[in-house]
Each structure stands twice: as structure tokens, then as C-alpha cells.
Amino acid sequence: PATESKRLRIAMQKSGRLSVDSQALFASCGLKINLREQRLIAHVENMDIDILRVRDDDIPGLVMDGVCDLGIVGENVLEEESLQRKMDNDSFDYTVLKRLDFGGCRLSIAVPQEEDYTGVASLDGKTIATTYPRLLARYLKEQGVNARIVNLKGSVEVAPRAGLADAICDLVSTGATLEANGLKEVDVIYRSKAVLIQRKGLTDSKQLQLINKLMPRINGVMQANE
Ligand code: PRT
Ligand code: ZN
Known part of the structure; x- marks a missing residue:
């Protein structure tokens, strides 16, 4: 039913230079994820969040096409994809929620x-x-x-x-x-650097609440690491 709130979908790199730090960030924000299974989708046990584990190159497109709500990706990959989409007249909209302290x-x-x-x-x-x-x-x-x-x-x-x-x-x-x-x-x-991005047009109030809960935690973790 349309009234039922969807789980927040976050895309992260499955394996590579950003995956360990992305996982660690989620963990320190209190997300309980079982990533030991080699699954594409991992359900967060204690929040209405699903983690999608994909190639880093796919993350900008997944967010720009609105298939995922959030994503963690390198600015290099994000900017390259944006330039390509501009040339192809495809949508390339997104919001940067946070520039992260890894993947430099x-x-x-x-x-x-x-x-x-x-x-x-x-x-x-x-x-x-x-x-x-x-x-x-x-x-x-x-x-x-x-x-x-x-x-x-x-x-x-x-x-x-x-x-x-x-x-x-x-x-x-x-x-x-x-x-x-x-x-x-x-x-x-x-x-x-790695950035946390959000898709354009995210209006679901439960999902927005969840993001509003995550952001101070991310800021707190980053401050503690400084
Ligand atoms: O499988 P998937 O497509 O998801 O992974 P990938 O192999 O495309 O990407 P991956 O894991 O190598 O990198 C993911 C992201 O990490 C990149 O898009 C960057 O944003 C970031 N990052 C940070 C780096 C590096 N540092 C880096 N050093 N990505 C790649 N490298 C490579 C570089 O291409 C070169 O081959 O490391 C080598 C250079 O490293 P140095 O230390 O020898 O200078
Ligand atoms: Zn890649």
C-alpha cells in the first residue's frame, strides 16, 4: 500500500577501498548489519534501512535514478558520472549530505x-x-x-x-x-574524498526522519576521529 513507509536504501561499495570505512561508519552510527553473508542486500536489524552492496561505479547512477536513497562513493566517480550524464542529457541530480573523512x-x-x-x-x-x-x-x-x-x-x-x-x-x-x-x-x-549523497525528491517523512537521526551521529563520529 502507498501509505506504508519504505525502508531507506543505502548503496555502498561491496568490496574495495571504500567498503571497510563505509561499514565502520554505519557501525559507529549504531546500525546493526550482518555483512558476513555475501548478499546484495543486507537488512539493518535495528532500523528501517537496507544496505545495497554494489560496484562503486554503479552508486552515482543508483542514487541519480532514485533507485537508492543514499550512497557512499568517491567524488571522482560521482563527478565523472555527472559529466557523462550531462553530455547524454540524462538526470544527474543529487545532494551531498556530507564529505567524509576517508577515501582520500x-x-x-x-x-x-x-x-x-x-x-x-x-x-x-x-x-x-x-x-x-x-x-x-x-x-x-x-x-x-x-x-x-x-x-x-x-x-x-x-x-x-x-x-x-x-x-x-x-x-x-x-x-x-x-x-x-x-x-x-x-x-x-x-x-x-568519499561523500555521502542523497537522491533528489526524497519526501517520505519516515525516511527523512531516519536521515535526520543519522546525520548528527555521522558528524559526531567524524568529530571524534579528528
Ligand atoms: O570493484 P569496484 O568497481 O567497486 O572497485 P574499484 O576497483 O573500481 O575501486 P577501488 O576499490 O580501487 O577504489 C574505490 C575508490 O577509492 C576510488 O574511486 C577512489 O575514490 C578511492 N581511492 C582512494 C582510490 C585510491 N585511494 C587509490 N589509490 N582508488 C584507487 N586507487 C588506486 C589507483 O587507481 C592506483 O591503481 O591505487 C593505485 C595508486 O595507489 P598508490 O598508493 O600506489 O598511489
Ligand atoms: Zn569501480
């Missing part, structure tokens, strides 16, 4: 260590491999650089050695991966 990384351009890099203009006419073609294209356009973008879903860091590209644009945290592949970071184009 930067999206950077890197070139072979022996390369003489004198600034972004030296990428003119070059080929750059990346998993983030829209973010890279936006940056290159802002900088007035004309380069060819090769879209790779993985193994971006081996592209120069494999002769597929002159440079790469990839996520960096410690820099160890770049170093191990004979590359040097030359330009940071985007700084990212």
Missing part, C-alpha cells in the same frame, strides 16, 4: 620519469590513458590543451610502457604505483 586521493597526470615535462602544454598532441575521460577532458579544455584520450577501465599505469599512451591520468594516494611503473606525477587535476 587525487586524480593526477603522470608521465615517464625520464620525460622532460615543462607544464600541461607539453601534452599537446599527446595520447593520455585514463579511467576518467570526462574529468580529464574538462581539465584539458580549461587548459587549452589538445590531447587524445584513451579510455581504459584498468591497468592504466602500464599504458605508457605498453606503448598505448604517452601519459596517464590516474588516481594516486601514496605514489607507490606510479613509482613502480617508472612514472612521475606532474599535475593534480582533481582532489577526491
Whole structure:
């Protein structure tokens, strides 16, 4: 029945760099979840919440299409999806409820260590491999650089050695991966953290109440971690 309130659906990364911290955040907000089962949906035992465990790349779309109410995802993935949807004239609306204190990384351009890099203009006419073609294209356009973008879903860091590209644009945290592949970071184009987002048009009063209960807890947990 239409009057019956739906459970709040939160999307999180199933396994990867954001999943442990996302789980820990939920736990410290008092959500009792049994995540040991390899299930897509985990029911929160003590609140009207379901946790959806998916690939991080699917989270922006699930929230923007209104399939999930909340989601935790990296700003890099969120912004890339937004740019893509703008181009495709698809809906790309969402609200950021909180910028979180994990998942920090930067999206950077890197070139072979022996390369003489004198600034972004030296990428003119070059080929750059990346998993983030829209973010890279936006940056290159802002900088007035004309380069060819090769879209790779993985193994971006081996592209120069494999002769597929002159440079790469990839996520960096410690820099160890770049170093191990004979590359040097030359330009940071985007700084990212995990964010908690909410879909547009969420009006169910029970669900809104639940979010209003969660937010102070999230803020409290983050303050305690500072
Ligand atoms: O399976 P699924 O699609 O869900 O996961 P995924 O493999 O696409 O993503 P995952 O788990 O690798 O990353 C999820 C999110 O974590 C990213 O979208 C970022 O927001 C964030 N994050 C933070 C990172 C990194 N740090 C990071 N270092 N994502 C990826 N990396 C990779 C980077 O691509 C490179 O291969 O780690 C390597 C570089 O690390 P350093 O420490 O060697 O510099
Ligand atoms: Zn992914």
C-alpha cells in the first residue's frame, strides 16, 4: 500500500577501498548489519534501512535514478558520472549530505620519469590513458590543451610502457604505483574524498526522519576521529 513507509536504501561499495570505512561508519552510527553473508542486500536489524552492496561505479547512477536513497562513493566517480550524464542529457541530480573523512586521493597526470615535462602544454598532441575521460577532458579544455584520450577501465599505469599512451591520468594516494611503473606525477587535476549523497525528491517523512537521526551521529563520529 502507498501509505506504508519504505525502508531507506543505502548503496555502498561491496568490496574495495571504500567498503571497510563505509561499514565502520554505519557501525559507529549504531546500525546493526550482518555483512558476513555475501548478499546484495543486507537488512539493518535495528532500523528501517537496507544496505545495497554494489560496484562503486554503479552508486552515482543508483542514487541519480532514485533507485537508492543514499550512497557512499568517491567524488571522482560521482563527478565523472555527472559529466557523462550531462553530455547524454540524462538526470544527474543529487545532494551531498556530507564529505567524509576517508577515501582520500587525487586524480593526477603522470608521465615517464625520464620525460622532460615543462607544464600541461607539453601534452599537446599527446595520447593520455585514463579511467576518467570526462574529468580529464574538462581539465584539458580549461587548459587549452589538445590531447587524445584513451579510455581504459584498468591497468592504466602500464599504458605508457605498453606503448598505448604517452601519459596517464590516474588516481594516486601514496605514489607507490606510479613509482613502480617508472612514472612521475606532474599535475593534480582533481582532489577526491568519499561523500555521502542523497537522491533528489526524497519526501517520505519516515525516511527523512531516519536521515535526520543519522546525520548528527555521522558528524559526531567524524568529530571524534579528528
Ligand atoms: O570493484 P569496484 O568497481 O567497486 O572497485 P574499484 O576497483 O573500481 O575501486 P577501488 O576499490 O580501487 O577504489 C574505490 C575508490 O577509492 C576510488 O574511486 C577512489 O575514490 C578511492 N581511492 C582512494 C582510490 C585510491 N585511494 C587509490 N589509490 N582508488 C584507487 N586507487 C588506486 C589507483 O587507481 C592506483 O591503481 O591505487 C593505485 C595508486 O595507489 P598508490 O598508493 O600506489 O598511489
Ligand atoms: Zn569501480
